[in-house]
Amino acid sequence: xxxxxxxxxxxxxxxxxxxxxxxxxxxxxxxxxxxxxxxxxxxxxxxxxxxxxxxxxxxxxxxxxxxxxxxxxxxxxxxxxxxxxxxxxxxxxxxxxxxxxxxxxxxxxxxxxxxxxxxxxxxxxxxxxxxxxxxxxxxxxxxxxxxxxxxxxxxxxxxxxxxxxxxxxxxxxxxxxxxxxxxxxxxxxxxxxxxxxxxxxxxxxxxxxxxxxxxxxxxxxxxxxxxxxxxxxxxxxxxxxxxxxxxxxxxxxxxxxxxxxxxxxxxxxxxxxxxxxxxxxxxxxxxxxxxxxxxxxxxxxxxxxxxxxxxxxxxxxxxxxxx
Amino acid sequence: xxxxxxxxxxxxxxxxxxxxxxxxxxxxxxxxxxxxxxxxxxxxxxxxxxxxxxxxxxxxxxxxxxxxxxxxxxxxxxxxxxxxxxxxxxxxxxxxxxxxxxxxxxxxxxxxxxxxxxxxxxxxxxxxxxxxxxxxxxxxxxxxxxxxxxxxxxxxxxxxxxxxxxxxxxxxxxxxxxxxxxxxxxxxxxxxxxxxxxxxxxxxxxxxxxxxxxxxxxxxxxxxxxxxxxxxxxxxxxxxxxxxxxxxxxxxxxxxxxxxxxxxxxxxxxxxxxxxxxxxxxxxxxxxxxxxxxxxxxxxxxxxxxxxxxxxxxxxxxxxxxxxxxxxxxxxxxxxxxxxxxxxxxxxxxxxxxxxxxxxxxxxxxxxxxxxxxxxxxxxxxxxxxxxxxxxx
Numbered sequence: 001x002x003x004x005x006x007x008x009x010x011x012x013x014x015x016x017x018x019x020x021x022x023x024x025x026x027x028x029x030x031x032x033x034x035x036x037x038x039x040x041x042x043x044x045x046x047x048x049x050x051x052x053x054x055x056x057x058x059x060x061x062x063x064x065x066x067x068x069x070x071x072x073x074x075x076x077x078x079x080x081x082x083x084x085x086x087x088x089x090x091x092x093x094x095x096x097x098x099x100x101x102x103x104x105x106x107x108x109x110x111x112x113x114x115x116x117x118x119x120x121x122x123x124x125x126x127x128x129x130x131x132x133x134x135x136x137x138x139x140x141x142x143x144x145x146x147x148x149x150x151x152x153x154x155x156x157x158x159x160x161x162x163x164x165x166x167x168x169x170x171x172x173x174x175x176x177x178x179x180x181x182x183x184x185x186x187x188x189x190x191x192x193x194x195x196x197x198x199x200x201x202x203x204x205x206x207x208x209x210x211x212x213x214x215x216x217x218x219x220x221x222x223x224x225x226x227x228x229x230x231x232x233x234x235x236x237x238x239x240x241x242x243x244x245x246x247x248x249x250x251x252x253x254x255x256x257x258x259x260x261x262x263x264x265x266x267x268x269x270x271x272x273x274x275x276x277x278x279x280x281x282x283x284x285x286x287x288x289x290x291x292x293x294x295x296x297x298x299x300x301x302x303x304x305x306x307x308x309x310x311x312x313x314x315x316x317x318x319x320x321x322x323x
Numbered sequence: 324x325x326x327x328x329x330x331x332x333x334x335x336x337x338x339x340x341x342x343x344x345x346x347x348x349x350x351x352x353x354x355x356x357x358x359x360x361x362x363x364x365x366x367x368x369x370x371x372x373x374x375x376x377x378x379x380x381x382x383x384x385x386x387x388x389x390x391x392x393x394x395x396x397x398x399x400x401x402x403x404x405x406x407x408x409x410x411x412x413x414x415x416x417x418x419x420x421x422x423x424x425x426x427x428x429x430x431x432x433x434x435x436x437x438x439x440x441x442x443x444x445x446x447x448x449x450x451x452x453x454x455x456x457x458x459x460x461x462x463x464x465x466x467x468x469x470x471x472x473x474x475x476x477x478x479x480x481x482x483x484x485x486x487x488x489x490x491x492x493x494x495x496x497x498x499x500x501x502x503x504x505x506x507x508x509x510x511x512x513x514x515x516x517x518x519x520x521x522x523x524x525x526x527x528x529x530x531x532x533x534x535x536x537x538x539x540x541x542x543x544x545x546x547x548x549x550x551x552x553x554x555x556x557x558x559x560x561x562x563x564x565x566x567x568x569x570x571x572x573x574x575x576x577x578x579x580x581x582x583x584x585x586x587x588x589x590x591x592x593x594x595x596x597x598x599x600x601x602x603x604x605x606x607x608x609x610x611x612x613x614x615x616x617x618x619x620x621x622x623x624x625x626x627x628x629x630x631x632x633x634x635x636x637x638x639x640x641x642x643x644x645x646x647x648x649x650x651x652x653x654x655x656x657x658x659x660x661x662x663x664x665x666x667x668x669x670x671x672x673x674x675x676x677x678x679x680x681x682x683x684x685x686x687x688x689x690x691x692x693x694x695x696x697x698x699x700x701x702x703x704x705x706x707x708x709x710x711x712x713x714x715x716x
């Protein structure tokens with residue numbers, strides 16, 4: 001006897017009877033028990049949800065904990081170094097300055113130490129180092145100092161070497177500059193370079209007015225400023241005077257506390273005045289004595305005050321100066 | 324819980340470690356709104372049921388979680404259906420699939436509209452005609468099995484269940500009253516040999532005939548102890564309360580009075596209105612009714628009952644079984660020894676009354692049911708749990 005192909009389903013059981021009861025038909029005690037059971041269930045749900053939230057919060061806290069983050073990221077190797085600067089430093093200099101090992105992880109980098117290493121070069125004014133986790137890169141942003149003058153420095157028995165001096169007085173060995181640009185910078189004189197505890201030098205005082213003077217000279221009287229070869233700060237500390245030596249005028253004395261454009265205007269006027277008298281060679285111009293400007297010539301000549309003319313007789317074009 | 328015609332009984336048990344059952348609470352309440360085991364007044368039945376539940380909970384000091392409910396009533400009927408299959412394997416070794424197929428075939432019988440199955444009671448397997456308790460891995464060609472299916476009115480079962488759910492409790496299992504009490508008052512050996520259990524309640528008499536260790540036949544007769552009371556009330560012109568009192572004090576199923584002039588007092592305290600009644604009349608009324616009840620049961624058992632296949636006799640339990648001489652009357656009617664059911668020795672004195680055998684049986688059933696589930700869970704392991712999830716039922 002083989003069973004039929006399909007066995008008919010079992011008959012309806014008492015278990016198929018719905019056990020729920022209409023609330024109206026429920027006794028008061030039943031309703032009370034239902035309410036208590038619901039409250040208990042709600043409490044249990046609240047506790048479970050609360051516990052879940054707490055676990056989630058703890059988990060998220062753990063995820064955002066830097067100490068925990070370090071673990072997985074520590075293994076990520078440094079892929080590349082992104083370098084940007086506002087000056088002339090190049091990638092070769094950066095690689096040399098950072099001296100990173102060939103294989104290192106991003107989180108193993110000591111940014112503070114790297115920053116100190118970069119700042120050891122006086123040419124770097126400020127540096128920002130940051131880790132970029134998206135591509136495992138070290139981003140280096142450098143702000144450089146701009147040299148305004150040159151100075152020869154010698155420490156102990158070392159060979160004297162040319163240093164550059166920035167506006168803030170910091171002397172540094174420049175790197176990456178165009179030699180022609182450096183050749184145009186005047187030399188500093190009358191200063192004393194003092195070594196710091198490290199390998200650098202203490203800032204040179206008085207460089208701010210020097211920078212202003214050179215900038216004003218380059219902008220207002222470029223034909224004169226281009227010939228400035230030496231800037232001396234020998235009398236800066238005592239008399240607040242800056243002495244400039246040029247090819248044409250061996251000594252020009254500027255008052256560091258008076259407006260440089262004003263003094264440069266006087267100087268230009270004197271030079272222009274002498275131009276009308278055949279350009280006798282000047283020995284010294286002292287612009288630091290107030291309204292009077294003592295001018296010393298190398299040779300004695302008779303000078304007449306220049307007359308203002310609408311149409312100058314000299315065929316030579318006069319430089320245009322806008323003060 | 325048993326919602327009886329005369330009283331509602333709740334016995335609270337606490338299952339510890341899945342193996343030990345401690346009886347921790349008892350609640351009993353005079354039944355109202357119940358007639359012949361069926362709810363006829365929902366509010367009244369709910370009120371007394373809930374009172375019994377509360378009483379049990381108070382005594383237990385704990386909240387009841389699930390309910391095993393005894394089911395009785397004249398609406399319960401049973402039928403036998405069997406099926407057979409040829410063993411599928413080439414080597415004629417019976418597999419689990421063969422067993423499952425034959426069992427499903429035997430249970431697949433449609434019921435009339437409005438009827439619901441209460442129990443499928445399996446009889447022993449027959450493999451090529453020989454009785455085997457478990458045919459798996461045995462060799463044979465023809466596997467047969469039969470089920471005694473107990474079914475009842477869906478509406479009446481639903482009424483009983485809704486009384487419980489109105490207390491915001493869930494009915495875990497519905498168990499035939501006779502099966503519950505029969506398990507409690509008979510031993511496995513008696514059930515193996517063959518025994519008939521009669522549970523005489525106030526409104527109904529439940530019976531179960533055991534053979535080969537399983538319930539062979541079950542049934543309910545809508546006659547119970549209340550009919551004795553009613554007969555006395557009508558016959559002696561007494562109120563129901565007085566008739567109940569007379570029944571308990573002087574009623575018997577085996578008349579002994581020979582002197583027709585022997586009389587008994589109604590109250591016996593010489594109070595106003597106290598009367599005398601002939602003892603023989605009382606005994607004749609109760610004995611006649613008792614014999615009638617027993618004969619009705621015998622008739623309903625039909626050819627399925629044979630004294631020679633019931634050597635363990637007839638066991639009487641239930642509240643109405645306290646009627647004296649009922650065991651003798653039963654022995655005469657059924658032709659086998661009769662005795663009053665005695666619960667196991669571990670049952671406390673307070674619960675040794677025959678009226679508690681059903682609720683005790685329910686607790687026993689609950690213990691076995693829970694232990695079996697725990698055992699199945701342990702045996703199934705992870706794969707078993709996974710299978711239960713994926714293939715429910």
